[in-house]
Amino acid sequence: MSSDACAHTDYEDGEVPEGYPRTGDDATGAEADVWGALAEVEDPEMPVSIVDLGLIYDVTVEDGHASVEMTLTYTGCPAKDMLTNDVRCAAMTAAGVEDADVTIQYSPPWSVEMVTERGREQLQEFGLSV
Amino acid sequence: MAQPAPGDLSPVEAQLLRLADDEYVLAERYTEWQIFAPTPEADLALANIAQDEFGHARLWYDLLQDEFGYEEPDLLWERDPGNFVHSPLVELETPDGDWADTVVRSYLYDVAERLRLDALADSSFDPIADRVRKVQSEEGYHREHAQSWLDRLTGGGGDAHRRVQSAVDRLFPYALTLFAPTANEDEIVAAGVRTRALADVRADWLDEVVPYLESLDVVVPDPSAVSHPDEVGRDGSHTGDWAALHEEFTATYHELGFDDPATLRSENA
Numbered sequence: 001m002s003s004d005a006c007a008h009t010d011y012e013d014g015e016v017p018e019g020y021p022r023t024g025d026d027a028t029g030a031e032a033d034v035w036g037a038l039a040e041v042e043d044p045e046m047p048v049s050i051v052d053l054g055l056i057y058d059v060t061v062e063d064g065h066a067s068v069e070m071t072l073t074y075t076g077c078p079a080k081d082m083l084t085n086d087v088r089c090a091a092m093t094a095a096g097v098e099d100a101d102v103t104i105q106y107s108p109p110w111s112v113e114m115v116t117e118r119g120r121e122q123l124q125e126f127g128l129s130v
Numbered sequence: 131m132a133q134p135a136p137g138d139l140s141p142v143e144a145q146l147l148r149l150a151d152d153e154y155v156l157a158e159r160y161t162e163w164q165i166f167a168p169t170p171e172a173d174l175a176l177a178n179i180a181q182d183e184f185g186h187a188r189l190w191y192d193l194l195q196d197e198f199g200y201e202e203p204d205l206l207w208e209r210d211p212g213n214f215v216h217s218p219l220v221e222l223e224t225p226d227g228d229w230a231d232t233v234v235r236s237y238l239y240d241v242a243e244r245l246r247l248d249a250l251a252d253s254s255f256d257p258i259a260d261r262v263r264k265v266q267s268e269e270g271y272h273r274e275h276a277q278s279w280l281d282r283l284t285g286g287g288g289d290a291h292r293r294v295q296s297a298v299d300r301l302f303p304y305a306l307t308l309f310a311p312t313a314n315e316d317e318i319v320a321a322g323v324r325t326r327a328l329a330d331v332r333a334d335w336l337d338e339v340v341p342y343l344e345s346l347d348v349v350v351p352d353p354s355a356v357s358h359p360d361e362v363g364r365d366g367s368h369t370g371d372w373a374a375l376h377e378e379f380t381a382t383y384h385e386l387g388f389d390d391p392a393t394l395r396s397e398n399a
Binding site: 074075076077078105106107108109110111 | 181182183184185186188189259260261263264265267268
């Protein structure tokens with residue numbers, strides 16, 4: 001069978017912008033705590049942390065208020081409301097955080113290239129090759 | 131907050147509304163194929179494409195809410211059907227079981243969508259520009275899907291080829307309404323909301339779809355000779371197919387009976 005017999009869609013066409021994925025490794029204080037709390041939130045469909053999926057773009061904490069900027073794997077994500085609520089609640093469990101808000105942004109656009117090494121291993125274990 | 135009404139919108143609102151309405155209404159038509167598409171793979175593919183288009187509609191409706199203060203019911207559930215500004219191409223009822231109709235519509239629309247998104251990538255309105263790349267990354271697959279089906283349907287001649295031809299004859303004049311201007315087209319371009327005029331986008335679209343369809347031995351109507359539909363959508367005018375579709379997707383909302391909410395037995399006891 002020739003190799004072009006089966007047309008396939010190439011999903012690995014994304015480029016990773018400088019500085020992504022963000023994992024909060026260099027965060028300190030309350031922000032580090034929020035990153036830690038977010039690492040506990042899993043994707044609704046796969047047993048992988050949303051931090052390792054590369055979905056979290058930024059975390060800031062000011063006067064006990066955490067602001068999380070995140071993206072979604074794709075724009076039609078039906079779990080958008082659930083996921084943003086999970087993230088908000090997780091952020092509020094961090095020490096020194098009283099309140100949190102979550103904003104969704106699509107720039108830079110997420111692609112599977114943004115999954116961390118650990119995320120890739122976990123996805124592989126789950127049966128997905130990325 | 132009032133409903134958005136065509137002819138009474140800022141350039142950004144007008145651009146967002148036509149984007150959102152096109153995607154939303156087309157997705158509604160796609161979902162009608164669920165469990166009826168010709169193969170399980172086609173069924174899944176179309177469900178996925180519908181979900182993408184709903185997602186894109188939500189991106190643009192979200193901006194109308196966040197930036198202009200509309201509420202979801204103003205934009206969808208309670209909006210007068212005559213205030214929707216989608217192209218009639220996306221509202222037309224699919225002839226019973228006619229897969230070729232859906233494939234042709236998808237192809238004509240998706241090429242137009244790519245060109246339209248290209249013209250929005252450098253929008254002066256940042257929230258639009260910020261979303262375009264993500265949407266584009268999801269759209270390539272839609273075109274691939276439509277083209278692979280067009281190749282299959284036209285490859286063997288016979289009935290399938292005839293159905294494609296008949297869908298092109300029927301849909302092409304409506305596809306041209308994708309490029310029909312809204313009242314403030316000049317302002318949209320002058321303000322840089324879209325960086326190219328619809329007339330230029332239309333010319334590029336013709337340069338792409340006509341040779342491709344002709345390469346499949348499909349005759350494409352001469353755009354300057356087709357009889358243009360009276361309904362162009364962008365001004366709120368729609369075909370007879372729209373009323374029924376609108377009623378269908380708003381029916382559940384109205385059945386919920388917000389004016390007469392259910393009460394628990396213990397309430398107000």
